[in-house]
Amino acid sequence: MSIFQQLVQHSQPHWTQYIQHDFVQGIATGTLPKAAFQHYLKQDYRYLFQYSRALSLGIFKADNFAQMAQANEAISILLKEINVHLQFCQQWGIAESEVFATEESFACIAYTRYVLDCGINGGLAELYAALLPCAAGYAEIGRWIKNSGISAENNPYQAWIDAYAADDFQAGVQKMIYLFESVCCQLNEKQLQNLQTIFTTATKMEIAFWQMGLDLTL
Numbered sequence: 001m002s003i004f005q006q007l008v009q010h011s012q013p014h015w016t017q018y019i020q021h022d023f024v025q026g027i028a029t030g031t032l033p034k035a036a037f038q039h040y041l042k043q044d045y046r047y048l049f050q051y052s053r054a055l056s057l058g059i060f061k062a063d064n065f066a067q068m069a070q071a072n073e074a075i076s077i078l079l080k081e082i083n084v085h086l087q088f089c090q091q092w093g094i095a096e097s098e099v100f101a102t103e104e105s106f107a108c109i110a111y112t113r114y115v116l117d118c119g120i121n122g123g124l125a126e127l128y129a130a131l132l133p134c135a136a137g138y139a140e141i142g143r144w145i146k147n148s149g150i151s152a153e154n155n156p157y158q159a160w161i162d163a164y165a166a167d168d169f170q171a172g173v174q175k176m177i178y179l180f181e182s183v184c185c186q187l188n189e190k191q192l193q194n195l196q197t198i199f200t201t202a203t204k205m206e207i208a209f210w211q212m213g214l215d216l217t218l
């Protein structure tokens with residue numbers, strides 16, 4: 001079993017709670033209240049800004065140009081994701097200025113600053129262990145919604161589902177997982193345990209992020 005698979009397995013039951021959260025079920029069936037999705041969308045815009053800063057640490061901390069290029073590719077994927085957000089906002093009449101002016105929720109602050117802290121204080125393995133629940137989790141969510149076939153016709157969230165189920169997105173995440181595996185090969189048992197703590201914590205923060213969306217909290 002790969003290190004990534006082990007991290008997922010040992011982060012249970014949180015991983016499954018993250019992937020199958022009520023918010024995700026609501027997206028899949030199209031029944032999620034629009035207010036919850038819009039609240040999430042604005043917070044996620046703030047989230048993605050901080051996440052790009054964390055990904056940039058992947059460039060800063062790279063040991064070679066190949067790792068640098070991979071981090072750069074991950075940033076390009078993220079820039080596409082921001083466009084999906086802005087298109088949704090446009091569609092639902094949320095002005096870009098409103099998105100920019102959104103106050104950051106505690107769930108967003110806690111999660112993003114935790115990831116940044118892992119990256120600033122740790123090495124590449126710690127950084128990617130903190131970044132991966134986000135990328136790999138959404139890839140898994142995109143896959144299961146697509147494969148389950150439960151998405152209703154005229155699902156208002158179809159563009160969101162399609163973005164994460166898309167082949168190029170799935171391939172990008174797979175590359176991030178390979179990069180992570182390659183920076184983990186020299187680690188000792190204590191360092192691996194630390195990666196598990198980071199991975200599980202970030203997974204729990206994903207659950208808190210969905211819940212913030214459902215509860216409309218700041």
Ligand SMILES: Cc1ncc(C[n+]2csc(CCO)c2C)c(N)n1
Pocket residue numbers: 044047048051074075077078081133134135136138139206209
């Ligand atoms: C709270 C939250 N968690 C995960 C993602 C998904 N995501 C964020 S950046 C990125 C691309 C990785 O290069 C992906 C898949 C999100 N949007 N919001």
